[in-house]
Amino acid sequence: MSSTVQSEPGEIFDIELDENLKRANELIADENRERLRNHGVRTVDVMGSVGSGKTSLIEQLVRLLRGQYRIAAFKGDLTTKIDSERIASLGVQTVQINTGRECHLDANLVRKALGKIDLNSLDLIFIENVGNLICPADFPLGSDKRVVVVSVTEGPYMVMKHPFIFADADVAVINKIDLAEPMKVDTSRLAADVRSINARTSIALTNCRTGEGVQSVASALDLKHVS
Amino acid sequence: MHEFSRTSEIVDAVLSEAKKQGALKVIEVEVEIGDLTFLGLEQVKFAYQVLTDKTIADNSKLTIRQIQGRGRCGSCGYEGALSYLDDPQFHMSFPTFNCPRCGRPLAISAGRECIIRRIRITK
Numbered sequence: 001m002s003s004t005v006q007s008e009p010g011e012i013f014d015i016e017l018d019e020n021l022k023r024a025n026e027l028i029a030d031e032n033r034e035r036l037r038n039h040g041v042r043t044v045d046v047m048g049s050v051g052s053g054k055t056s057l058i059e060q061l062v063r064l065l066r067g068q069y070r071i072a073a074f075k076g077d078l079t080t081k082i083d084s085e086r087i088a089s090l091g092v093q094t095v096q097i098n099t100g101r102e103c104h105l106d107a108n109l110v111r112k113a114l115g116k117i118d119l120n121s122l123d124l125i126f127i128e129n130v131g132n133l134i135c136p137a138d139f140p141l142g143s144d145k146r147v148v149v150v151s152v153t154e155g156p157y158m159v160m161k162h163p164f165i166f167a168d169a170d171v172a173v174i175n176k177i178d179l180a181e182p183m184k185v186d187t188s189r190l191a192a193d194v195r196s197i198n199a200r201t202s203i204a205l206t207n208c209r210t211g212e213g214v215q216s217v218a219s220a221l222d223l224k225h226v227s
Numbered sequence: 228m229h230e231f232s233r234t235s236e237i238v239d240a241v242l243s244e245a246k247k248q249g250a251l252k253v254i255e256v257e258v259e260i261g262d263l264t265f266l267g268l269e270q271v272k273f274a275y276q277v278l279t280d281k282t283i284a285d286n287s288k289l290t291i292r293q294i295q296g297r298g299r300c301g302s303c304g305y306e307g308a309l310s311y312l313d314d315p316q317f318h319m320s321f322p323t324f325n326c327p328r329c330g331r332p333l334a335i336s337a338g339r340e341c342i343i344r345r346i347r348i349t350k
Contacts, residue, residue, distance in 0.1 A: 138229075
């Protein structure tokens with residue numbers, strides 16, 4: 001004889017979900033990382049506010065390293081192609097990622113960009129994130145290294161105002177040091193701020209217009225270069 | 228940032244599961260949000276009300292458990308809460324990711340969560 005148990009109308013049920021909403025991006029980031037490692041391609045995610053010097057830094061790194069590495073550059077931007085055209089003019093392959101309304105790159109967009117290049121023909125990819133120091137912190141892309149660029153023209157509190165982005169930063173670049181004096185910004189104070197948030201983050205002081213300090217960024221990223 | 232899109236993901240996942248379970252109404256949703264995750268909780272609660280309007284989760288209670296940031300030190304073995312630096316002059320309090328005991332870098336072990344733990348439904 002079988003019996004059936006039926007729920008009463010209005011009976012309450014607790015359903016365990018344990019659904020991790022960040023997992024989707026993390027999984028794709030892991031996939032990207034795996035794919036890049038399997039092809040021996042190093043990747044650097046470059047973050048910073050609008051005008052901090054991300055594109056200039058990448059330009060200088062490309063000039064320094066194109067003799068030793070086969071390089072490509074991805075550029076995330078809401079609407080324009082201005083920055084990727086600058087890098088393309090150096091003779092490296094560029095992929096423009098127009099994020100539309102999104103304020104950060106995510107692993108899915110990077111995965112799509114990886115589909116547009118031949119990883120067998122590359123050693124190094126620079127990924128320039130959208131100009132934003134807040135949102136990219138929550139969206140890993142699957143890169144080896146993360147660089148955060150702040151410039152002295154943004155004032156003395158940029159590091160303290162954006163602590164979260166330094167949690168995963170391998171290198172902090174303090175740029176436009178030639179303007180520190182007129183801006184009355186103490187670059188050693190900015191460096192100390194970085195160290196107090198994350199002792200792991202290497203610090204480089206640069207003038208990405210002239211290239212001063214860029215070799216130290218390359219060294220901090222474990223990229224071989226001829227001095 | 229992204230309170231609206233994250234909350235939208237929460238509501239979508241809740242409604243999808245509720246539908247799968249044959250629910251009549253969703254009466255409560257419990258989520259865990261780490262304090263290192265970039266979400267303003269008031270905005271999440273507001274977005275939740277807006278997004279559940281006219282759905283079976285309308286008027287349901289959103290319970291948010293905040294998870295404190297924690298780290299593990301590979302050098303001295305410290306395991307515990309992160310330390311926060313306060314700057315009273317500028318009214319700033321920000322987390323640091325160095326070991327409170329020895330100052331070396333920590334591996335973050337908690338505080339980045341954005342998880343839907345469970346939902347309470349009626350059938």
